[in-house]
Amino acid sequence: MQNGLIITLPQCDDATEYLTYYSKFVTKEAEKKGIKTKEIHDNELNLKDFIKIIKKLDYNFVVFNGHGTxxxxxxxxxxxxxxxxxxxxxxxxRIIYARSCNAAVSLGVECxxxxxxxxxxxxxxxxxxxxxxxSTKPLNDNVAKLFLEPSNQIPISLIKGNSAKESDINSKEHILKNINKILRTPSEPDTPFIVEGLWNNxxxxxxxxxxxxxx
Amino acid sequence: MSGEKQEISEKIKQLVIARIKAQMPSNLKLSMGFENSLTKEEMIEHVKAGDEQGTHIVNMHLNFIKALTSGKLMKEVNSV
Known part of the structure; x- marks a missing residue:
């Protein structure tokens, strides 16, 4: 197995568009650290091509953006x-970060x-x-940023050499700091919903x- | 007993719906990893339907309220 990052970047709906846009920060960090990166886009995001890429490149770090069960x-x-x-x-x-719903329930255990x-x-x-x-400029969306920056903290922290647990902790601290930030600014109608969502994650x-x- | 549980569950659904109706800004959409992100109206429909997405919206609300009222949320926030 060699050092490298495989990252899936679907863009088939607004949610995956956002995840793919925000993943630019992850791939930028990998580039800065000289980590070889393979981006997998929609045309290769099927079972056959995914298996081929994993077997051929054999990179040790995989980030999944996408819907999950x-x-x-x-x-x-x-x-x-x-x-x-x-x-x-x-x-x-391998080390895997799955930005996909529910995948840690069974898939994470089996992997x-x-x-x-x-x-x-x-x-x-x-x-x-x-x-x-x-929606057409996700990187300008300050609401989504509150969720996706802490989430990005996981792969970025791993790229910087932290362990899985340390990266999880770093990300969770970022979530808590974002909750604190919103609670301390004058209350907006979206505040309770954002805090509730961040707490969920x-x-x-x-x-x-x-x-x-x-x- | 299970009938009572169902009634409480219906009450909670109504509470969550009322909260979304009254408080959620219309420009917000919720992505929950299902195909399309949900508008305010779609969130309400899913809660009414009691489907997978609706159930999770209600659970998010309940987890948040539990964490607020128990002090756990602020304890964690103040720990960083």
């Missing part, structure tokens, strides 16, 4: 690219069985609010497998 992660639209009972053994000994790897993900749906005004974020694992 308790036992799978999707690529482009409804294409499953990782699933229990299909190809989870390909994740053995880290008999493995030195780690799986950071969510046991509930990962949520974020977006301000519709900025805080509660739902877990590390499976080897929490000392590093990229």
């Amino acid at each position: 308790t036992n799978s992660i999707l690529g482009h639209k409804a294409n499953v690219i990782l699933k229990v009972g299909v190809n989870e053994e390909l994740m053995k000994d 880290t069985k008999n493995s030195n790897g780690a799986f950071i993900g969510y046991i509930f749906p990962f949520v974020f609010y977006m301000n519709e005004k900025w 805080y509660l739902g974020q877990v590390v499976r497998g080897n929490d000392s694992a590093k990229v």
